Amino acid sequence: MERRQLGKNGDLVSVIGLGAWPIGGGMGRVEEKTAVGTVRTAIDNGITLVDTAQAYRSSEATLGKALKNGYRERCFLATKVSGKYGQSDIETAIEDSLRALAVDYVDLYQIHGWNSEYPIEESMETMAKVQAQGKTRFIGVSNFNATQMQQAMQVTTFHSNQPRYNMFDRQIEDLDLSYCQENGIGILAHSPLAKGLLTGKYTVGYQFPPDDERSRSHRFQGDLFTQYLSVAEDLQEIAYQKGATLVQLAIAWALRQSAVTCVLVGAKNTAQLSDHVTAANLQFTTQELSQIDEILKNSPNGYT
Numbered sequence: 001m002e003r004r005q006l007g008k009n010g011d012l013v014s015v016i017g018l019g020a021w022p023i024g025g026g027m028g029r030v031e032e033k034t035a036v037g038t039v040r041t042a043i044d045n046g047i048t049l050v051d052t053a054q055a056y057r058s059s060e061a062t063l064g065k066a067l068k069n070g071y072r073e074r075c076f077l078a079t080k081v082s083g084k085y086g087q088s089d090i091e092t093a094i095e096d097s098l099r100a101l102a103v104d105y106v107d108l109y110q111i112h113g114w115n116s117e118y119p120i121e122e123s124m125e126t127m128a129k130v131q132a133q134g135k136t137r138f139i140g141v142s143n144f145n146a147t148q149m150q151q152a153m154q155v156t157t158f159h160s161n162q163p164r165y166n167m168f169d170r171q172i173e174d175l176d177l178s179y180c181q182e183n184g185i186g187i188l189a190h191s192p193l194a195k196g197l198l199t200g201k202y203t204v205g206y207q208f209p210p211d212d213e214r215s216r217s218h219r220f221q222g223d224l225f226t227q228y229l230s231v232a233e234d235l236q237e238i239a240y241q242k243g244a245t246l247v248q249l250a251i252a253w254a255l256r257q258s259a260v261t262c263v264l265v266g267a268k269n270t271a272q273l274s275d276h277v278t279a280a281n282l283q284f285t286t287q288e289l290s291q292i293d294e295i296l297k298n299s300p301n302g303y304t
Contacts, residue, residue, distance in 0.1 A: 001046035002280050004261045006076075007159035008184030010138055011107070013076050015255055015280050017049030018042045019190055019264035024052070024059030027195075028212045030268050032062060039066035041270040043074050045277045049262050050075045051162070051188065052101075053112055054093050055082030060100035067101070077101070078108035078188075080142055080162075085111055085118040090126040094135050109136035110162060111152075113143040120148075124155035140188075145172075146179040153183060160261070165189035165254055167198060167235065167292070168228065168299055177259045186261035189254050193265065195219070197228045198250040200236050204229055224300055231299045238291060244282055247275040252282035253292065 003012040021027070023035035030038075039050065039062075050067075052059045060079060067075065079101065081093040094109060109130060111123055127139045140160030141152055149161060161180060163172045169191065180187050193199055195214055204226050208215040218224060232246065239249040254263045265276045284292075 001048075001277065003048070004186075006108075006138070006186040006261050010159045010186060011076055013262050014046055014048040015262055016047055016251065016276055017051055017188065017262045017264045018047050019266040020050060020052040020059040020063060021056050022266035022268045023062055024057035025211070026057055026213050027266070027268065028209055032065070034269055035062045036066040038267050038270050038273065039063060040071055042267065042273055042277075043071055045273060047273075047277065048074070048076050049078065049188070049264075051078040051080075051108075051190075051264050053080035053082050053110075054097055055080075055112060060097055064100055064102035067103070072103060076107045077103065078110065078140075079106050080110040080112040082112040083115070085115055085123040087122055087126045089118075090123065090130065094130050098135065105134055106136050108138045108140055108160060110140040110142045110160065111144075114145075114148045120151050121155050124152050124158075127158070128156040140186075142190075146175040149176070149179060149183075149185065158185070160186040160188055162188040162190055162264070164191045165260070166192045166194045167250060167253060167296055168194045168231075168301055170296075170301070177257060181259045187257075187259055188262050188264055189260050190264045192251050192254045192263045193247060194228075194250075198232055198235070198246060200232060200246040202229065227298075227300050231295060234295045234298075235292065238288060238295070242282065242288070244279075245275050248279040248282055251276065251279035252284070255280060256284060256289070 002015045004015055006013050023030050079097045081090050131139050138159040140158050142162035144161050165172050214220040236246045239246045251263050267273050
């Protein structure tokens with residue numbers, strides 16, 4: 001699988017990474033044996049970057065089991081401190097994460113999101129301290145916009161930002177992509193399939209089980225759900241013409257941006273991985289990208 005460099009002088013990582021939110025049970029219960037098999041199959045198929053977080057339910061503990069027997073040495077392991085970003089919060093969180101993951105260090109430690117309750121100076125200074133202590137090789141942020149990244153960068157340098165980016169969520173194209181390129185910050189794009197809206201798997205009226213986060217999301221309810229699925233159906237026709245699936249189209253579309261280092265795709269079982277690992281090979285013509293943009297004008301967000 002193709003690899004791209006993370007940030008200005010970071011490691012080469014696979015352009016497709018495994019986002020471990022689903023195996024933690026956030027999108028419905030996943031048997032531990034299935035989750036472990038999914039992680040190992042991903043690594044066996046060339047996916048080197050595995051990303052989790054303190055807030056991903058049982059994900060870190062599951063990964064701790066999946067990465068035994070030599071799998072830890074074959075992956076670039078990333079996790080995040082979630083919610084509270086004071087000095088003691090971060091110091092406690094990294095220890096908890098290392099314990100759950102059953103490792104001595106992670107490759108990338110990230111602040112999960114911007115929270116104005118916590119001074120960014122304290123948060124980033126603590127992240128730099130964690131790095132200096134050898135508990136993480138690199139540090140990064142997640143869901144920060146350009147202004148927030150700039151404030152964080154004034155405290156200490158970091159290697160990555162992990163924003164939401166997909167055909168229905170294109171806000172980072174305005175300023176964030178260029179800021180990252182200009183400042184040597186790698187982008188780990190999460191939610192490339194828009195939580196399933198870009199899979200072609202669902203139909204109007206589909207009911208998600210109560211233990212699936214989508215059962216409480218407005219995007220997966222009523223007329224809005226119908227609108228998204230209609231646009232996805234048109235996109236699926238583009239994929240069909242290319243001999244690809246909608247999943248592959250969506251992943252490759254996000255990777256078309258040179259500023260994007262890696263696209264993080266979740267999987268609940270090994271079968272879902274087959275579409276993911278081959279998506280990086282898909283290329284677009286200028287005409288195809290124009291066709292996609294025309295279709296996306298009809299999406300509820302209307303980004304072009």
